[in-house]
Amino acid sequence: MTDDTDDGNVTLSVDTLDNQSTMAKAEETTQLDERHIATDVGRGIQPPYNPETLAAFQELNETHQACIRKKARYEAGYGFDIVPHPSADEPDTGEGTQHQDVRDFWYGSDSRWQIGPEGTAMSTPEEVLELGRQDYHGIGWASLEILVEGDGTPIGLAHVPSATVRVRKTTVQEREDGDDIIESGHGYVQIRQGRRRYFGEAGDRYGDDPTFVDKETGETASDAGDLPNGPANELIFIPNPSPLSLYYGIPDWVAAMQTMGADQAAKEWNHDIFENLGIPYYAIKVTGGTLTEDSKEELRELMDNLKGSRYRTAILEVEDFEFEEDNPLQDGDPSDVEITLEPIGSREDLDMEFEAFRERAEHEIAKVHEVPPILINVTSTSNRSNSEAQVQEFANDVIAPEQSKFEARLYSIIHQQALGVDDWTIDFELRGGNNPQEEARMAEQRVRAMRLAGVGTVNEAREELGLEPFEDEDLGGMTLQEFEAEFSDDGVGGEDDDVEEMLTRSKAAPPPENKIGERKSLNIDVEKDPIEQTTFNSSNLDEGLYDFGAGELYLSFQRPDGQNSLYVYVDVPPSVWNELVNAGSAGSYHYDNIRLEYPYLEITNNHERLPEGPTPDPGEVPDDIPSDI
Structure with a gap:
């Protein structure tokens, strides 16, 4: 509906036919649920796989168990x-x-962490979270x-074995005001x-x-006082998402x-061979009779008696050979009958086949877990270089x-x-990532947290950042x-500087692994080589x-202790210099873009300013770049 006002402006209002509750419901997904959900009375929704059976696989296969434990340890076990x-x-x-x-x-004095029911030993956050991740995988x-105090304040977590947990099917009722309960x-x-x-x-x-x-009883209420047996603790239920299951997760290794x-089966077969003291399987061959x-x-009985015996020789004799009445060789000579034992394969062949099969199985299991073989002590296909990359x-x-x-x-x-x-979250330690930029970012976050919490010294913070401590103890x-x-x-840092930036005056210096040598002093022929020089507002x-x-x-880095550091990066294209100064x-x-990309030399004995030269024109590549560069 529109209305004309006296000043000539037009106002517009839109009336809807009671669509507020309808639009509010659209905030949640409207997809269909499964038509038939298998449930047991009082036992919740049936999982797609029997969790006890899934858990038993860890007892049967050591490679599988090692992969699960390794992933859980890397995800949450290092703090x-x-x-x-x-x-x-x-x-x-x-x-x-x-x-x-x-x-x-x-980490409070009253926080509680348990890996079992009441009465079991106290634990740590890392152990509880790691066990949860083992169940997840x-x-x-x-x-x-979630463990809580009497007033409902959370004070810790307890691990609940996931094989014993089932999801209950929620039913709702719509009230007269349109809200669901x-x-x-x-x-x-x-x-x-x-x-x-x-x-x-x-x-x-x-x-x-x-x-x-x-x-x-599992009954629900909007007021804890209405429950006859008291309110239950709440459960953080984290499924491994799969399009094949709506209510549960499915492990990646299925x-x-x-x-x-x-x-x-191969291990059981091999165990049977060892129980037989390495005696291979035999075929009994009868020639000239039945x-x-x-x-x-x-x-x-003879072959069974050989099991467990250290003597592997048996003599088979045909004495007083008796023919059956319907034996076609009844008129024959018993001395023509031969009974021999023929081994089916040699011990060496069986060993090779068994080892090759198990090695393939180990790699298949590790592959589905996405765990590098070196982390589960499978070293046959690994060396130092490719192991680190893996x-x-x-x-x-x-x-x-x-x-x-x-974390989220x-x-x-x-x-x-x-x-x-x-304002505060947690950040799990990532082992083996070796991502310099990410590690530097996380180190800066930890130093920031130290400063805000009022803990730690300057040298402790520099150690966290991977820097050498200041020699000045004060x-x-x-x-x-x-x-x-x-x-x-006082001039070392400006009013807009924060402590992390001041602490890391030399943090931006290149990493030691990129260093290819040293120079005692500057070696620049300003008369021969075209140069440009600038002072940074940094x-x-x-x-x-x-x-x-x-x-x-050549780059000079400021340091709070007064002595600048000087490095020279080699094989740097002019375009990088142009982008740096602009x-x-x-x-x-x-x-x-520079510190991790180019090798460098350290100038070890320089106490002078860099030679003066032309200042680069803003936004332009200098005209005096040699054409052969």
């Missing part, structure tokens, strides 16, 4: 740091802050119980030796419309089930994405929903906050000089 969330500006620290709430949950889902079957149920224990779904008790589950079964049933039985690829392409998803899940459920914390022993207060206003870079004739880039941040451009 984590509490770091600012990427969306946080300047998170607060100290008593009564969000950082303190998060730290109390993970071995069975298809992880189950972590949970009627029954919500959450999860643990089944162990005929007993049942119910759990709520993580996050249900927080928010405007809380839902509580009775821990003994495609290798047949390989594991064949490998187990054995009676009694003779066959005697031969079977581990790095494993860390970056397999482990890091899983860590990121796990814990941040959403524990930090945001349960603790009400948005400087290196400062707290990060003291360092920031001391150097933010907290890291001081001066730069480019030698067009030699293709060498970059919005010369320090960032150097860090991202």
